[in-house]
Amino acid sequence: MARIRLADESPENPQVREVFAEIIERAGRVPAAYRAFARLPHVLQANWNRTKNILGQGNLPIVTKEAIATRVSKVNGCNFCLLIHRANLEKLEVPLPQINAIESGEVADPNLRLVLEFVALATKTPEHISDAHFEKLKGFGYTEEDILEMLTVMEMYTGYNKIIVALGLQPED
Numbered sequence: 001m002a003r004i005r006l007a008d009e010s011p012e013n014p015q016v017r018e019v020f021a022e023i024i025e026r027a028g029r030v031p032a033a034y035r036a037f038a039r040l041p042h043v044l045q046a047n048w049n050r051t052k053n054i055l056g057q058g059n060l061p062i063v064t065k066e067a068i069a070t071r072v073s074k075v076n077g078c079n080f081c082l083l084i085h086r087a088n089l090e091k092l093e094v095p096l097p098q099i100n101a102i103e104s105g106e107v108a109d110p111n112l113r114l115v116l117e118f119v120a121l122a123t124k125t126p127e128h129i130s131d132a133h134f135e136k137l138k139g140f141g142y143t144e145e146d147i148l149e150m151l152t153v154m155e156m157y158t159g160y161n162k163i164i165v166a167l168g169l170q171p172e173d
Contacts, residue, residue, distance in 0.1 A: 001168060001170060001173070002032065002036065002167055002168055002169050002170070002173045003166075003167050003168045004036060004039065004167060005039075006032060006035035006036050006038075006173060007020075007030075007035045007036075007038035007039065008035070009024070009029070009030050009035070011038060013038075013041055015041045015044075015045065016038045016041050016044060019034075019038075019041075019044050019045055019048050020034070020038070022048070022052075023048060026052070031084065032080075032164075032169040032170075032173040033047075033160060033163060033164055033167075033169060034047070034048065035173075036163075036167055036169065050156060051156070054149075054152055054153060054156055055153075058145075058149045059143070059145060059146050059149060060146060060149050060150065060153070062092065063089070063092050063094060064112065064115065065153050066085055066088045066089050066092060066094075067089070067102045067107075067112060067115070067116065068115065068116070068119050068150060068153045068154055068157070069081070069085040069088075069153065069157045070082065070085040070086060070089060070099070070102050070103055071102060071103065071105055071116045071119060071120055072119055072120070072123050072153075072154050072157045072158055072161065073085055073157060073161055074103045074104070074105075075120050075123045075124060076123060076157075076158055076161035076162065076165070077161075077165065078160075078161035078162075078164055078165050080164055080165075080169055080170055080171055081157070081160065081161050081164055082103065083171055086099050086103070089102065102116065105117060105120055110140070111140050111141075114136065114137060114140055115137075115142075115150060118133060118137060118147075118150060119150055119151070119153075119154040121133070122150075122151055122154050123154055123158055134147060137150075
């Protein structure tokens with residue numbers, strides 16, 4: 001159960017109501033984290049803008065971004081987040097065996113495996129990332145912008161993972 005009171009999906013605050021309408025249009029509902037963020041409308045707006053910009057723009061396909069979110073959520077121990085991102089991968093028609101492999105970081109595709117290894121390392125021990133990691137990613141055809149985007153997706157979801165775990169958010173919230 002959430003450790004703080006969450007906003008309902010029909011808030012009185014017009015700024016919150018506007019953001020919630022956009023989230024519902026895209027996601028079909030307002031996830032618990034955004035209902036928590038609604039306690040501070042500027043935090044809600046900032047996080048929503050960040051999420052839609054990072055997921056909606058850039059070079060990496062949305063499936064890769066969701067794979068990063070899934071792997072990072074596993075590394076960070078955010079089981080609730082895992083449920084969300086696994087469901088998002090299912091909606092993107094990723095087969096269940098591949099979703100399981102993404103979660104564990106043991107995918108067959110060498111490009112995706114390299115990305116998942118990189119973001120897992122960046123999540124756990126970023127100080128262990130070396131020039132060789134960047135060169136290996138570049139050798140697989142990733143640009144510096146792609147690598148920055150991987151790290152940005154990793155960082156965003158690591159932050160969400162930590163907030164969700166700290167707030168005790170659960171699927172039923």
